[in-house]
Amino acid sequence: MNTAIHLVYLACAVSFVIGLHLMNAPATARRGNQISAAGMAVAIFTTVVVLVRDHTVTTGAVIALVLGAAAGGLAGLIAARRVQMTAMPQLVSLFNAVGGGAAALIALGDRVVSNQAAVTGVLDVAIGGVTFTGSLVAAGKLAGRIPGRPITVPFGRPISAALTLVAAALGVWFVAGDANSWLLGGVTVAALAVGVLLTLPIGGADMPVVISLLNAFTGTAVAMAGFVLDSTPLIIAGGLVGAAGAILTKLMADAMNRPIIAIMAGGYGTGDAVAVTGG
């Protein structure tokens, strides 16, 4: 039974790779996405089978899982169906934010974080936290809720650098010392603040590239969550998206003739973001 489950997960991972590859060309792109979606459906169904077989899930956990997933799935479905073509990039950014948030919550919620998983647990909340708030700010800028022009926070860069150091120190303390969950919480708060500070100074015109970069971050955070849970599908899919997202970010930046470093430095571009969608 365990072998069968591993083989099914492997097949799902293959479908993600094939799906992503087919999305390189216009003629096969839609089929690629469908293959990837089919793999995802199988992966989720297989996990249901695993949970039912193991009988370790409490009733409360089942209720929380089913209610949360049903509400979230419905919200995502409605948002994706109703959204205007021009508003799609900010919706993708919102979906990216919640994906990163979910990855961070996995490390925070995992009560059996062993010493082995401590490093990846810290990386998970740090990367997931940054991408959660960063993507929310990016989505807000594209939607016009936050002004699209570059917003310079006084001493924004030194503050981000200091917060990064604080997060790193807390992370090292967590890994080396006792696995106190308050330390992990501190890393989370610092990461959430850094996400906001990194994205605010970037102009709306550069947002698609930033969203792609944050997408790659989320992939990496999901892979780290896979380490925490020792789950191969998460590690493979997360690593895949992390690397492919990084390449895609480079391609998008090249297409706009804007070096990634210059984009991250911020201070450029107007609020008119609708004009820059690639699709």
Next chain:
Amino acid sequence: MSPLLLADLTVFTLALLVGFEVISKVPATLHTPLMSGANAIHGVVLVGVMLLAATTTDVSGYILLAVAAFFAAMNVTGGYVVTDRMLAMFRSRR
């Protein structure tokens, strides 16, 4: 490092290498759909949230679990549906 961690690390490294290679010369019009498609794939985090449910036994854990499930399910369903809509529009325009 334990053998388990080493095995995970091997898989992760190879997945990264595949990810670097799987994207080649993408036409600029496909950049946004491809980003959205990749975004849907990391919705696999829902599988992780489900695995987390197996070790959750207290009320604060349940609340966290429900929020995580909400986030992950939104990522996965919304991600695939919005990508499909983008690509459907793309094809009909050609």
